[in-house]
Amino acid sequence: MSAPKILVVDDSAAARAFVRAALVRFGLQVVEASSGPEALAILGAQPVDLVITDVVMPDMDGYELVRRIRKDPRTSAIPVLVLTSRGDVADKVAGFEAGADDYMVKPFEPVELEVRIKSLLARRGAAPAPAAAQEKLATIVAVFGCKGGVGTTTLAVNLALALRQITGEAVALIDADLSFGDVGLHLNVPPVHTINDLVQYVEELDTAMLAQAMVEHPSGIRVLLSPPRPERAEEVSARLIGRVLDLASHSFDYIVVDTQRVYDDRTLMVLDKAELVLLVLTADIGALRNASLFLTLARTLGYPADKVMPVLNGTGVDTGIREQDVKRVLGGREPFPLESGGVEVALAANQGSPIMLTNPRNKAARGIRQLAERIVAER
Numbered sequence: 001m002s003a004p005k006i007l008v009v010d011d012s013a014a015a016r017a018f019v020r021a022a023l024v025r026f027g028l029q030v031v032e033a034s035s036g037p038e039a040l041a042i043l044g045a046q047p048v049d050l051v052i053t054d055v056v057m058p059d060m061d062g063y064e065l066v067r068r069i070r071k072d073p074r075t076s077a078i079p080v081l082v083l084t085s086r087g088d089v090a091d092k093v094a095g096f097e098a099g100a101d102d103y104m105v106k107p108f109e110p111v112e113l114e115v116r117i118k119s120l121l122a123r124r125g126a127a128p129a130p131a132a133a134q135e136k137l138a139t140i141v142a143v144f145g146c147k148g149g150v151g152t153t154t155l156a157v158n159l160a161l162a163l164r165q166i167t168g169e170a171v172a173l174i175d176a177d178l179s180f181g182d183v184g185l186h187l188n189v190p191p192v193h194t195i196n197d198l199v200q201y202v203e204e205l206d207t208a209m210l211a212q213a214m215v216e217h218p219s220g221i222r223v224l225l226s227p228p229r230p231e232r233a234e235e236v237s238a239r240l241i242g243r244v245l246d247l248a249s250h251s252f253d254y255i256v257v258d259t260q261r262v263y264d265d266r267t268l269m270v271l272d273k274a275e276l277v278l279l280v281l282t283a284d285i286g287a288l289r290n291a292s293l294f295l296t297l298a299r300t301l302g303y304p305a306d307k308v309m310p311v312l313n314g315t316g317v318d319t320g321i322r323e324q325d326v327k328r329v330l331g332g333r334e335p336f337p338l339e340s341g342g343v344e345v346a347l348a349a350n351q352g353s354p355i356m357l358t359n360p361r362n363k364a365a366r367g368i369r370q371l372a373e374r375i376v377a378e379r
């Protein structure tokens with residue numbers, strides 16, 4: 001069994017280093033977060049056995065972090081130790097009220113920290129964890145295009161295939177481009193079943209019904225196709241999409257969603273449920289403007305900064321827009337560079353056999369595979 005993993009949350013790098021040094025000496029694994037939002041992102045992405053958090057931090061204080069950890073069924077059973085320089089009784093009470101399991105005042109003796117951590121871990125081991133905390137839910141990746149034709153569907157389809165090839169795990173591809181979805185064409189799967197099969201069963205929807213509405217592709221990925229005709233898009237409600245994603249989370253390891261470019265409640269449902277949003281753009285003025293608008297929206301929705309990963313498609317083609325211009329528009333973020341794979345990519349899609357299958361050595365296929373590897377590594 002590998003050593004327990006401890007998440008240390010403190011805005012001070014020096015304080016984190018001090019705690020880390022002690023924990024490493026006790027033979028524990030350590031991951032660090034410099035803020036509450038970063039801690040929550042880590043907890044959403046990897047299993048952690050115990051959290052040690054500071055109280056006074058900008059953005060989100062330690063008590064709020066504990067409350068959020070307790071509220072989420074996936075993290076509610078994780079022991080939390082609050083570590084702070086504040087020592088009065090009112091503060092301790094606030095910590096316990098928020099749901100902390102233990103409380104230590106700085107400066108502390110490393111040996112005391114060790115004893116407390118061991119007892120928290122032992123207690124956790126003794127108590128049966130709730131089922132929800134044991135089950136690992138799927139990683140949902142939404143692919144959102146800043147503009148028409150920037151390569152959203154190409155990325156979604158090939159990413160799903162790459163995730164399947166790399167992990168061999170259960171991968172779902174959902175076409176939520178409700179009016180003009182063409183995932184079925186890219187994969188050459190006929191729309192014998194689509195999301196519209198589920199429209200009348202929203203409330204009683206279960207895993208078996210969802211499985212029936214999905215189509216299996218020879219690669220092993222399972223696909224939920226968009227409405228067979230654009231006028232049937234309006235039958236699909238945000239609630240249905242939410243239910244589909246919740247159910248699919250229990251039976252898949254990865255869910256990739258090709259998202260439509262409309263900010264309606266159905267798109268927002270996909271974006272909210274996603275752990276990662278790939279924001280696809282090209283180096284042109286329209287896509288950049290829309291990317292900037294999207295990032296503003298993401299901030300308004302309270303998404304943590306690392307939930308959105310911009311993907312710059314077709315890099316290597318000179319559009320007169322420089323790398324640093326793109327980075328500036330993206331608020332300093334480095335986009336994931338996806339090279340153009342040339343006309344071969346479109347030919348493959350048009351024949352219903354994506355580039356990831358026909359020529360994995362194509363530059364675009366290699367780039368998408370690297371992106372998939374990154375997503376797998378961060379899961």
Ligand SMILES: Nc1ncnc2c1ncn2[C@@H]1O[C@H](COP(=O)(O)OP(=O)(O)OP(=O)(O)O)[C@@H](O)[C@H]1O
Nearest residue numbers: 145148149150151152153154340341342345346364
């Ligand atoms: N990295 C790439 N290299 C080469 N061709 C690409 C690349 N990405 C996308 N394409 C091509 O660009 C075209 C548009 O791609 P795609 O249909 O995936 O875009 P989209 O954003 O989903 O469009 P829509 O707005 O219609 O949904 C297709 O012909 C596709 O093959």
Ligand SMILES: [Mg+2]
Nearest residue numbers: 152153177182
């Ligand atoms: Mg598309």
